Amino acid sequence: MKDDVTREERVDALGGMGCKRKRVEDARFTQGKGNYVDDIKLDGMMFADFVRSPYAHARIKSINIDAAMALDGVAAVLTAEDLKPLNLTWMPTLAGDKQMVLADGKVLFQGQEVAFVVAKDRYIAADAVELVEVEYEELPVITDPFEALKSDVVLREDTVDENGTAVDGAHGPRGHHNHIFKWEMGDEPATNEVMDDAEVVAEETMYYHRTHPCPLETCGSVASMDKVNGKLTLWGTFQAPHVVRTVASLLSGIEEHNIRVVSPDIGGGFGNKVGVYPGYVCSIVASIVTGKPVKWVEDRMENLMSTAFARDYWMKGKISATKDGKITGLHCHVTADHGAFDACADPSKFPAGFMNICTGSYDIPVAYLGVDGVYTNKAPGGVSYRCSFRVTEAVYFIERMIEVLAIELNMDPAELRMKNFIKKEQFPYQAALGWEYDSGDYHTAWEKALKAVDYEGLRAEQAQRVEDFKAGKTRKLMGVGLTFFTEIVGAGPVKNCDILGMGMFDSCEIRIHPTGSAIARLGTISQGQGHATTFAQILATEIGLPADSITIEEGDTDTAPYGLGTYGSRSTPVAGAATALAGRKIRAKAQMIAAYLLEVHDDDVEFDVDRFVVKGAPEKFKTMKEIAYAAYNQAIPGVEPGLEAVSYYDPPNMTYPFGAYVCVMDIDVDTGVTDIRRFYALDDCGTRINPMIIDGQIHGGLTEALAVALGQEIAYDSLGNVKTGTLMDFFLPTAWEVPNYETDFTVTPSPHHPIGAKGVGESPHVGGVPCFSNAVNDAFKAFGLRHTHMPHDHWRIWKTANDLGLHG
């Protein structure tokens, strides 16, 4: 058989790994043809809406639903009393705590769900919400975690026994009734000893403010209980649909095979859609009660006020070094504000996520981390907003501590980093707080970044600017923000990572069709990451069929293999590995078929791009398309018909992407207005599957980093009222606020991942936040600033300048 095309052309025709394939999802998203939860319309569907608490802490004296029920079109009003017979007044959280589904006698945060109104349409539901009369008795409000740990006020009555003594929590003894857990890693005595004897010690306390992932699509669900066949179908904004099915089965008693959970298109998650919300549970109950499909979709204010927040960590650090800048130890203590319920989404054994990656990219011989989780009268959550579990907090902490240490040492912070990086030859590297870093080449990346931005030139320009400022020639200061981050993603090995007991593997199932196209289903779910594009590219390279001939499907638990979902940059490290390995199973069978068709021994054929060829005789080959046809239509002795494979992948280790970022910022000292002149981002995510999608991910993650660093917060007043409940006050950047980003890369493949990929979606956020923040801090360094808290919005920057006496 003659072949006119070159090998290179055959590679290009696949659209496999490494090419800038256009996102196949965008045709429908850009034309308004996506199918989101709120697009789902079913016959006879009812709409639901919540009555929410206006108070942050109050006893509920009575709830009167009569007027609401009397309204024409109202089908039901559920309260905690209705959930009691079903044992659903409270539900378990992913963090081992429990959470009220509907207020059980009291409310613990503003916006808490009190009653669930079900009506013929959403207008009637909204009217009925106003007619539910709830009588509250206000209780003392605590919004400060340090006050919570001193207060006599018992926020959660289930934390004390009949004598008022604190009972153990999910992670051990409580030190106080408002204390959730204490989590410790590392060696505190050894760390203290190093600190006591150190030549130089730098200390700083930093508040990583509470913020919110704020996906464009808010949370919602549609539940449909078919009483005839006993099947429940639940569509929802779920980052982990299979886990939702299991949890729904455990909570409801409905057998798991009778529950179908579907995540349709999801408009962004960023951690906000990992957990289970009262709305999901109530929509199921309401469908069972009314016998009709019930839709619940929250509005923007409800999303910001009541669904999972991120961060809210008070971090107290100590870092020690020799006089010439070799780091000798690190001590970190966190007071973690979890709000009213510990609903943080972390692997079960990690109540503070992977905060113990806080030794960063540095070879630190001894370290200690202690985290105290605390209840307050704020919304529950503590999810990983565009980061692996608490990694943004960890990287912010170490990258600020490095800057503070550089000030203490009077050393350039770029040089201090270079001096302390883990060396290439030290990998796999065993970190002091327990992790084994798989691979890295930090020095190369750092040198490339500093050269790209002309680091020395920037420092010279900055020094001149300081002189000009002091001479009254300018009112603008210049900051150079540096960050070198190491992420820990791809959770994770089943031996230490589980969610509610379910191991954090993931999966892929492939079916090759007779004509040489394919469908692959995964246990993950895209929320905008472009899985349908990139996973097809992995498969194209692995099985030699064009990416355009491969459909990727996720999110329907009736069809997709079980998986733990998409968050924490785990899709490529875990499901991507499963995809590659399932592809290799396909290839192994295809090899036998090819050998049979070519009348040679199995070992005498080899895979080449899109075909198997006879070794030494490349003109003799069978394409994968031909092999697929033969698999279904030709009787091959000893080989089953069909060409399918499934793979479940339990990763041997996490993956550790890293990167080097530089931000150049001008700051108007008089108004506090910042102007990002330049942002350079070098990312090493191992093997690069689609460079265009990587760039898109980096642009998005940096933009969310800019938001968090420069103004995005969930703020409360002393009465627990949310002050930032709308997008007027909650900062969501637009194209106008976003600078040009320069992206760059190095490639250090993961040694334990089948294709060497490490994950990238969250790196830019993890690295971006400290980089923007370091730029602000750096601008004022020449005037004596050591640290100022985020968010760096106009008035706080102005206050920093004012406190330094820069307003004359």
Next chain:
Amino acid sequence: MIPAAFEYYRPKDMAGVLAVLEEHGDDARVLAGGHSLIPMMKLRMAEVPHLIDLQDVAGLTGITIENGTVRLGTMTTQATMIDDAALLAAAPIMREAALQIADPQVRYMGTVGGNVANGDPGNDMPGLMQCLDATFHLVGPDGDRDVAAREFYEAAYMTDREDDEVLVAVSFPAPEGGYAYEKQKRKIGDYATAAAAVQITKENGVCATASIAMTNLSDTPIYSEEAGEALIGTSVDEAAVEAAVAAMLGDIDPTEDNRGPIEFKRHAAAVILRRAIARAWSRA
């Protein structure tokens, strides 16, 4: 974010509008661009059982410039203000200010009448109208009435307009000299942290007239007559500017919100006014 039920009216003429207003009193509101009123209704902070949409009412749009007077129909959008060449020639401050309102999508809907009549202290047009010494033209059951922009605002969302009156147009003498609309905001779409509208004329190197108004620094726009007077007759040197700033600071009364504490807002107001004066003077 679901409004309570309301009746929707879409009359073709002002008589139709006034008839609904007369029948329902303060249960009725007119709707211009809707970017203030509709969110308030969705939040159920404004209950409007009878909503009268002005968009089909004849004669409420358009910009005319005659005999040195600029007149904008109440339904003239900010997008139109930005695009209108004659307005740019006659009153360039209008375009400079309109470009700093919200974002392009909002500016295609947002109108001058809605912006000035709602009485929201965050809106940019009221301060600008005070700077330009505009006149607001109202119609009501008892006929037409003119009110000076500088006399129109009483408190947040409280104006001289009666419930049964409709603001149909604004007009102002085409300004002369240099101008500036300077605004500090946290992001696109935000209200001002502080904003200043300045018009200055120069004769023989000396300031002949000066008009200064500030936005979102009190519960109404602030026309600071004293601030303008501090510049008149001077070469707008540092001492004069500082006197103007001091006078302005005496007139404003900002409150703390998420944009910052009072101390910061007063500082920002001073910085913004200095910049506005400098730019206006450089153009005079």
